[in-house]
Each structure stands twice: as C-alpha cells, then as structure tokens.
Amino acid sequence: MRKHLEVFPVVGLPEVAAGDDLAALIGEAADLRDGDVLSVTSKIVSKAEGRLTTGTRDEAIDAELVRVVASRGDTRIVQTRHGLVMAAAGTDTSNTPPGTVLLLPVDPDLSARALREALQARYDVNVGVVVTDTLGRPWRNGQVDLAIGAAGVQVIEDLRGTTDSHGNVLAVTEPALADEIAAASELVKGKADGVPVAVLRGLADLVLPAGNHGAGARALVRDAEMDLFSLGTREAARAAVLDRKAPAGPREVDPALWAGLVSDDLRVELVDGAIGVFGDDPLRVGMLTERLAVLLHAEGYGVSVRTGPGSEATITVGSRSA
Incomplete structure (x- = not known):
C-alpha cells in the first residue's frame, strides 16, 4: 500500500519557444529525485518541438483528424492520428500569435522518452515522464488532464483475475495509472497559473528501470472497433x-x-x-x-x-x- 503522495508545482519556467531544451529548463527549475514522476503539459512540448502552424483552426483540425466522431454546430469531436478522441484534435490557439495554431506533438510517447533520456543523461536521475493534455469526457461535465504520452512509468495496472477483500474475482478492473497521475498533477498546475510542469513524489513503485520506457500512453487508447460508443x-x-x-x-x-x-x-x-x-x-x-x-x-x-x-x-x- 502506498503511504503518501506529494505533488509539487515547478515554478519559474520561462516561455518556451521552438528549439528550447526542455530537459535543461525543467532540470534547473525542479528538484528531481530517483523515482519521481514528471508531469509535463503537452503545450510546452509542442512549442519546443516547433509544432506551430499557420492558418485557421478548422484547417488544422482537418489536417490532424482521421475521422469525425461527433459534431454539433462548430464543435467537432475527432480521432487524431495518435488515436486520441478529443475536441478540435487537441489544437490550441491560446497564447499563440494571430493566424497560428499549436498542434499536439507528433508522437507524445517519443517526446516523453526523449525528455526522460535527456534528464537522465544531464542530471543522472531516473524519473518517469507523463505528457498531459486536457480532455472532456462522455457523460461528464468539465474537463480533466489525461496522459497522451508516457515514458518510464507504468501506465495501466491489470487487476483482472485477482480478488478483492471479499474474495470476489475482478473481471474488468484496470486502473489507468498514467491518467490518474495527469489528473493529480493538474491540481497544482492550473490552467491560468502558467505552471506547465509538476513533480509527483511517492510513486517510485510505478517508475520503470532506466532504459525501460514501458508501453507508453498509446496503450491507454481503445481501438474504435472495441469501443461501444465510437460514434455520436x-x-x-x-x-x-x-x-x-x-x-x-x-x-x-x-x-x-x-x-x-x-x-x-x-x-x-x-x-x-x-x-x-x-x-x-x-x-x-x-x-x-x-x-x-x-x-x-x-x-x-x-x-x-x-x-x-x-x-x-x-x-x-x-x-x-x-
């Protein structure tokens, strides 16, 4: 049983631009220890990777989607090339120059791996990395941060076949650990506070050995063929x-x-x-x-x-x- 969990905001980070070294920026601002999990908002990953495009948001959505899941008026829920189902394909026009749109990282799992490896090489620290984005959820009001990329952290726990305290066999229980990490970190990051990074301490049992990046957040994506609600x-x-x-x-x-x-x-x-x-x-x-x-x-x-x-x-x- 996990005894405690601490979540720390990483403050003082500058505005990130294309080509910036995220590992250096985060490593200098954060107190990182072996077994920590680093939660990084996808927006600064995209900015560092130069994922800013020109044109309208609708044009950006059209370029990023593989299918329309549902649409109402001007709102489109789509599946992206990553397999993610989200509003507007995860595109963002806030805090970007007029006429530009910020896209999600090309491969969020790969981005997480690169950041993890760079932090280990530079600071000799073994941490897990979760790249997060904000999504709405069917049947629920409000939004929550979820994992769209992950490296070096167990993203899902398969409890199927085990028994509960009453001896009942669990048939479908699979906690989405990376999503829980993302949601917990958002409590200290906040949307309007300009804090895109958080450190979670107390999850060392979920952090994988150096060099083992794990399945990544792609393992959390349910295929449309297996989704009972794959369309509106x-x-x-x-x-x-x-x-x-x-x-x-x-x-x-x-x-x-x-x-x-x-x-x-x-x-x-x-x-x-x-x-x-x-x-x-x-x-x-x-x-x-x-x-x-x-x-x-x-x-x-x-x-x-x-x-x-x-x-x-x-x-x-x-x-x-x-």
Whole structure:
C-alpha cells in the first residue's frame, strides 16, 4: 500500500519557444529525485518541438483528424492520428500569435522518452515522464488532464483475475495509472497559473528501470472497433443508413443528403421545405422515406412523415437544432 503522495508545482519556467531544451529548463527549475514522476503539459512540448502552424483552426483540425466522431454546430469531436478522441484534435490557439495554431506533438510517447533520456543523461536521475493534455469526457461535465504520452512509468495496472477483500474475482478492473497521475498533477498546475510542469513524489513503485520506457500512453487508447460508443448518435445514424463511417453532414437540407440512396425507380424532390418521395413500389418508397427521416433526424432536424395517395410520401422538415 502506498503511504503518501506529494505533488509539487515547478515554478519559474520561462516561455518556451521552438528549439528550447526542455530537459535543461525543467532540470534547473525542479528538484528531481530517483523515482519521481514528471508531469509535463503537452503545450510546452509542442512549442519546443516547433509544432506551430499557420492558418485557421478548422484547417488544422482537418489536417490532424482521421475521422469525425461527433459534431454539433462548430464543435467537432475527432480521432487524431495518435488515436486520441478529443475536441478540435487537441489544437490550441491560446497564447499563440494571430493566424497560428499549436498542434499536439507528433508522437507524445517519443517526446516523453526523449525528455526522460535527456534528464537522465544531464542530471543522472531516473524519473518517469507523463505528457498531459486536457480532455472532456462522455457523460461528464468539465474537463480533466489525461496522459497522451508516457515514458518510464507504468501506465495501466491489470487487476483482472485477482480478488478483492471479499474474495470476489475482478473481471474488468484496470486502473489507468498514467491518467490518474495527469489528473493529480493538474491540481497544482492550473490552467491560468502558467505552471506547465509538476513533480509527483511517492510513486517510485510505478517508475520503470532506466532504459525501460514501458508501453507508453498509446496503450491507454481503445481501438474504435472495441469501443461501444465510437460514434455520436447522429453520426451512428448516418453510418447505419449510408454504410460509411461518420460522414460530414450537410449544413442545409439539400440533395447531397440522399445522394446514393435514390435509384432509377425512386424519385426525391425538395419543395418548400418538404421532401417528396415518389416511385412505383409503395414498399420501396416507404423504406427510402424511413431512411431519409433517420438521416434528417441525425442532422438535427425535426421531421414528420405523411403518406400520400399511391406510392408517395412527404417528409416535413422542421427547424434544425445545434
């Protein structure tokens, strides 16, 4: 059982710029000891690595994402090339020159390894390193710092197959240790205090031997195929109807919404905010109408369906939510 944990903010660090030696800056400002864990905000890692790009934030998000998980209005939750699912692909425009956007490190685990090795070489100290970023969480208000990179620290503890104090076998218990470290360190860093680094003392049992960097924070990323909630509800509806993953939905009701759904024997017309579906087979008309209604609902529109005479139906489109 761990007896105590101490968390120290590292104060006095200067503004970090591209090419700066983070190991030197942190090592001079922090009292580092063997077995400590160093928590470093990804923003200063990105700045040191020159991850500042020009253009708009939307352009930066487009360049960093691999898929859209959910979108509402101007907000996009996306999966990045790192496998992370987060708002705006982790891009940041605060405390950067106008017209520029700060991106996440290219490989946060590699960044953590490089910092750990540099600290050991310069100061002969064996520490674990966790690179953190702020993420929201499904079903919970507020944000919390999580680990996006790690080196020399155990990132997850697998307790499956062990028993609790009552003799019950644990089936799914896997504490995300690196995320817990990141969240604890944020308590002393703070968003507005300009303290991007913290030292955690009392976790020596989680720090790996020198030269052993461990699995890294990539081990905490759940593959989309294993995620029961890999898409937002609207995006899941689009994917189910259109047979492709999370397509970007149109901003207005237009024929692009049903492109690919209409065949030679079915016709769709948009008239005065209502959508008419026509064809020779009432069953096929009904199936297409139902699919269009699902898509419109997924896009946030209020819809009502009315069956007309013969093989036709009308979808009345109401106002669109965010």
